[in-house]
Amino acid sequence: MxxxxxxxxxxxxxxxxxxxxxxxxxxxxxxxxxxxxxxxxxxxxxxxxxxxxxxxGRSRSIGVITPDLHRWFFNSVLTGISDTLTRAGYDLTLYNVTSDPQLRREIFRAFLRRRRVDGVIVVALELDDWETEQLQGLGMPVAVLGGRPRQLPGMAIDDQGVTRLAAEHLLTLGHHEIGYIGGDQAFDMDYHVPTQRREGFNQALQAQGIDPAAAAARAADFTIEGGYDAAKQLFGAPGSSLTGLVAASDEMAIGAMIAAKDLGIQIPQQVSVVGVDGHELGTLFGLTTVDQHPVGQGRIAAEHILARVVGEGGEESDLPFELVVRSSTAAPAESGRSISEPSG
Incomplete structure (x- = not known):
């Protein structure tokens, strides 16, 4: 050597x-x-x-706490964090908080102190008062990505804004019968993302004088399979006249597109579909989406915590998102044909 x-x-x-x-x-x-x-x-x-x-006097390592290692969103965020830390000469120490309450408590009580880190990024995990106190007691920079807790710096997208933008896109194209697939109650614990996204959808409809309570809606689990099942229920409902569909995640939107294909429903000729995320499969499926740039979110969080580690501050910011229009959306057909009728 x-x-x-x-x-x-x-x-x-x-x-x-x-x-x-x-x-x-x-x-x-x-x-x-x-x-x-x-x-x-x-x-x-x-x-x-x-x-x-x-x-x-530094370990040159940043701790990252995440509730999931299997979902695409979390992997994408971790990619952005890891790339940024590596370029800055820092290691990443990963803590996966599972559904086991004892393990979760042990991570906050002891694990973070057992292996010294210079700062901590918490990804899309809502913290209780005790967990917040434990993080504050570390005496190092802490930032929450995906939420804005009262006592810690946080950065997040506007979860109402993303679905409002998705619905406004369909309304601008001329769609009035718009359905919705959102997250079920199991996903409403951390920062109430399903509730926030449904509220944004409702706001867009209300602004156009449409009663949101009359919109056909189903809950799913943010997966392709969940979106597939929910869309089949929506599309297969007797007399369904939906011409547009907003899904609260790209994976559910992709599931809806597969369900439409299996039912002989043409996209976008009979139904336009919009998702939220910026999933890498979106391009393959031609999915119109509101891209929340998850890799970029990871980069922003890492840059923020590194700036604070070296004492340069680190500003909180609203995370960007944008509408990306592809082939899954178009103006509604003038025929007014019910989607439950076979095409062509």
Whole structure:
């Protein structure tokens, strides 16, 4: 293994200067820094994380608490966090909070202190008062991604705004019979995302003088299979006249598109479908969506916590989203034919 002394000799500087040049701490001229960096690269020298931690007083690791490791959204957010931390020379320490209340309590009580980290990002997990106190007691930067708790910095998208935008897109195209697939009660615990998204859908309809209570709606579990089952119920209802459908997630929207195909319903000729997320499968299915940029959310959260770790602040911000129009939406057909009638 190449030592720091060997790098210093190759660069023609002292070991102390080489250490300052590679760590970024202390004054070193740009020319000297470049000379040391080139020598380290040529020799294959890797900075010792343990030595770096001792010198800086930091572990150069960020803890990330997430409630799920299997869903696409959480994987995408973790990708954005991991990429940003790696580029900054930080490790990621992952804590998966399961449905086991004892394990969840142990993570907040002991795990975060057992392996020292410089900051913590909590992903889409609503914290109770005791958990909040535990995080505050760590004495390090903490940020919540996917919610805005009262006592901790948070950043989130406007969950009403995303479905309002999706419904407004269909209304602007001329659709008036619009159905909705939202999350069921099991997903309403953390920051009430299903409730917020249904409220945004309702607001769009109310603004056009449409009674939201009259809109056909079904609950599902944010999966393709759940969206498929819910859409079959909506499309198969006797006398259904839906020409548009908003799903509170892209996976449910994709399930609805598959259900429509199985029922012989043409998209978008008979029914236009809009989702929310920006799922990677959306392009393949031609799905119009409100993209919430989950990888970008992870990057923003990581940049925020890193800025606070080095004492530069780190501003809270509303997370961006945008409508991406593809082939699953179009103006309604003028024939007024019920979707329960076979096509062509």
């Amino acid at each position: 190449v030592s720091l002394d060997e790098v210093a000799r190759a660069a023609g500087v002292s070991s102390a200067t080489a250490s300052r040049a590679l760590s970024g701490r202390g004054h070193v001229s740009p020319a000297t820094r470049q000379k040391v960096s080139e020598a380290a690269k040529a020799l294959g020298y890797v900075v010792s994380s343990a030595a770096s931690s001792l010198a800086s």
